[in-house]
Amino acid sequence: MQIYNTMSGALEPFSRTGAHVSLYMCGITPYDTTHLGHAFTYTVADALVRHLESQGHAVRYVQNVTDIDDDILRKAREVGEDWRALGNRWTAHFIQDMKSLNIRPPDHYPRATDVIPDIVTAVAALIERGLAYASGGSVYYSVDRWPAFGRLSHLPRSAMLAVANERGNRPDDPRKRDPLDFVLWQAQAPGEPAWESPWGPGRPGWHIECSVMSTRFLGATLDVHGGGGDLVFPHHECEIAQVESITEHAPFARVWLHPAMVEHEGEKMSKSLGNLVMVRDLLKDWSADAVRLYLAGHHYRRAWAHDTDELARAEVLADNLRAAVKASGGRGAPLREDGALADFTAAMNDDLATPVALARLGRLASEVVAGAAAGRDVASAQTLVRRLARVFGLRLDAADPEPRVLEGWDTHLTRFDQRGGQAAPA
Numbered sequence: 269m270q271i272y273n274t275m276s277g278a279l280e281p282f283s284r285t286g287a288h289v290s291l292y293m294c295g296i297t298p299y300d301t302t303h304l305g306h307a308f309t310y311t312v313a314d315a316l317v318r319h320l321e322s323q324g325h326a327v328r329y330v331q332n333v334t335d336i337d338d339d340i341l342r343k344a345r346e347v348g349e350d351w352r353a354l355g356n357r358w359t360a361h362f363i364q365d366m367k368s369l370n371i372r373p374p375d376h377y378p379r380a381t382d383v384i385p386d387i388v389t390a391v392a393a394l395i396e397r398g399l400a401y402a403s404g405g406s407v408y409y410s411v412d413r414w415p416a417f418g419r420l421s422h423l424p425r426s427a428m429l430a431v432a433n434e435r436g437n438r439p440d441d442p443r444k445r446d447p448l449d450f451v452l453w454q455a456q457a458p459g460e461p462a463w464e465s466p467w468g469p470g471r472p473g474w475h476i477e478c479s480v481m482s483t484r485f486l487g488a489t490l491d492v493h494g495g496g497g498d499l500v501f502p503h504h505e506c507e508i509a510q511v512e513s514i515t516e517h518a519p520f521a522r523v524w525l526h527p528a529m530v531e532h533e534g535e536k537m538s539k540s541l542g543n544l545v546m547v548r549d550l551l552k553d554w555s556a557d558a559v560r561l562y563l564a565g566h567h568y569r570r571a572w573a574h575d576t577d578e579l580a581r582a583e584v585l586a587d588n589l590r591a592a593v594k595a596s597g598g599r600g601a602p603l604r605e606d607g608a609l610a611d612f613t614a615a616m617n618d619d620l621a622t623p624v625a626l627a628r629l630g631r632l633a634s635e636v637v638a639g640a641a642a643g644r645d646v647a648s649a650q651t652l653v654r655r656l657a658r659v660f661g662l663r664l665d666a667a668d669p670e671p672r673v674l675e676g677w678d679t680h681l682t683r684f685d686q687r688g689g690q691a692a693p694a
Contacts, residue, residue, distance in 0.1 A: 269323075269617040271492075272569060274500060274524035275420050279619055282523060284491055288326040291317065292482040292521075293374075294495030294503070295332040298358035299343040302365040303544040304563075304574060305530040305537045309496050311560060311661070312527045312568040312620070314371045316492070318659045319616045330485045331374040333359055336381050337474050338436065341460060351461065355379075363677045365547045369556055370661040370669040373676030376485045377683075380477040384463045387472045387480050390514055391452045391465075399513050403443040405455030405468040409475075411448045414509040420524060421501035432502045436474060450506050452476050475506035479514075482507075488515040494525035497571075498536075531573040545574050556669075557590075557662045558583035564622040564660050585630050586662070592633035592653050593664050598643030605649050608632040612656050622660075629656045 270279045284290075293313045296306060310331075317327050334340075335355040344351035359379075366373070380387075391407050394400035399413045411417050418424070423431065429448050433439055439447035451473035456462035462469035482490060488511070495504065504524065511520040529536045532543045550559055562582035566572045597603075608628055615625035633653055639646045657664055661673075668674070 270619055271523055271525065272619050273522075274526050275519070275521075277422070280523065282491075284325060285489070285522070288328045289320055289492065290486040290490045291327060291329045291492045291494070292478075292486055292490050293329070293331045293493075294478055294499055295334065295377075296359070296362055297334040297337060297339050298355045298362060299340060300544070301358050301362045302547045303537060304532070304547065304550070305496065306362075307365070307369065307547045307559070308530050308563050308566070308568075309494075309527045310366065310371055311369065311563045312525075313494060314661055315564060315616075315622060315659060316525070316620060317372055318661065319620070322655075322659055323613075327375075328486065329372075329374040330376045330378070330482060332478060332481045333377065333379040334474065334477060335359070335379040336461065336471055337477075360681060361548075363681050367669055367674055367677050368551055369547065369560060370663055370673050372661070372670075372673060373680060377680040378481045378485065380472060380481070383477070383480050383484060384472065386484055387476055388453075388463075388465050390476060390480050390510070391472075393514050394452065394510065397513055399509075400452055401445065402467045403445075405470060406441075406443050406451055407453040407467055408444055408449040409452055409506065409509060411446060411450070411509070414513065416512075417505065417509055420505050420508055423501055428501070435498070435502060437502065450475060450502065452510075475503055476510055478503070479507045479510040483511055483515070488517045489519060490521045492523045492525050493521035494527070497526040497528050500524075500526055525568075527568045528571040531571060534573075537574070550579070554579055554583055555586055557586040557664070560660050560662055561585050561626065564626055567623055568620055585626070588630060588637065589633045589653065589657060589662065590664055592636040593650050593657075595637055595640035595646060595650070597640040597646035597650075600642065600644040602645040602647075603635060603639040603649045605632065605652055606635075608649075608652060609656070612659075616659065625656075626660070629653070632656070 269282045271282045273280045317329055320327050340351050340355055344354045391400065394409065395402065395407065400407055400409050429439060432448060437450065453465055453467055454470050454473055456469040462471055508520050512518050531537060532545055535543060537543055537545065558579060562579045565582060611628045612625050615621040615628065632649065636646045636649045636653060654664065663669065
């Protein structure tokens with residue numbers, strides 16, 4: 269298998285280094301979810317996991333929930349709701365959408381507030397190593413102390429600040445030594461939740477949350493770290509600076525995987541622009557299989573725009589696949605599969621070329637339908653259609669998502685509701 273690595277900017281041979289493939293995907297900030305961009309990112313991850321599993325690899329998959337940050341607190345103030353209740357409600361909404369799309373759940377689904385003690389320990393380690401400094405009750409990472417900063421994004425220093433400012437950086441924070449320095453621990457503001465720390469009450473910065481959650485569950489080096497393309501900088505760049513500073517081991521991730529952005533109405537689909545296409549709305553008019561096929565019809569590294577006509581074509585393909593697995597063949601000559609499995613596998617091994625793999629699956633389904641009509645024995649080919657369709661999480665003729673999907677997500681939801689991590693009184 270070859271996969272594109274954002275770090276090198278090239279296709280690289282991929283193999284696991286241990287008993288399992290370790291995968292971390294940055295998860296949602298739970299409010300106003302789940303839009304088509306979210307769905308694209310997590311169905312790409314699902315196709316990767318399912319393909320690896322189909323090739324005999326065990327996968328240990330971690331996805332997080334960013335349940336405490338500026339966006340959550342701002343949204344909670346806007347709607348007059350407790351920040352934790354808001355996060356729990358939207359996380360449950362997201363989980364239901366993931367179940368509807370038959371997305372294999374991660375093995376671990378931590379939220380940032382689960383790991384506050386670990387975050388405090390990590391921040392203290394960065395201060396001890398001379399890479400971070402405390403100021404006014406907050407702690408900041410000193411970017412100048414990490415010469416490799418920019419290695420992932422390939423951005424020149426002159427371009428970094430503008431991009432960071434668009435994505436949550438506060439350049440005018442008077443406690444910073446440099447406008448590009450990023451917050452590791454944020455001092456408590458009036459009315460905000462807070463946890464105790466050596467620097468006073470506060471809460472973690474966004475970047476340190478993922479760094480701690482990923483290494484806690486997967487170790488110092490991950491096989492694959494991924495997330496939407498808008499996370500390359502500053503989020504993932506900052507993660508590298510933090511983790512490799514603490515562990516003194518490189519690389520933090522062997523492969524950086526970044527699904528492209530989804531556009532709508534001429535711009536990137538995003539909460540801030542208000543041009544969201546919500547998965548739950550699509551599922552009112554289209555089958556879950558159609559939505560999965562629609563998403564998989566786009567290569568994960570190419571930006572694309574929402575197109576209802578394409579979605580309609582995906583529904584036609586879904587109907588064809590269902591017809592193939594339900595067709596009644598005869599006792600004639602068995603239908604030859606003509607290398608369908610090899611072709612499909614080669615496409616998926618070629619940097620997850622899902623459009624090519626789907627085309628081959630669709631052709632096999634058409635051959636099954638035609639063969640059954642001609643009285644041929646299509647049982648073996650139907651089994652292969654089902655096998656290949658599972659890589660894309662398709663239900664086909666099943667009424668419900670897979671049992672492991674329902675049970676896994678329900679378990680996460682139950683644990684999410686029961687876990688602690690309560691903030692100290694504001």
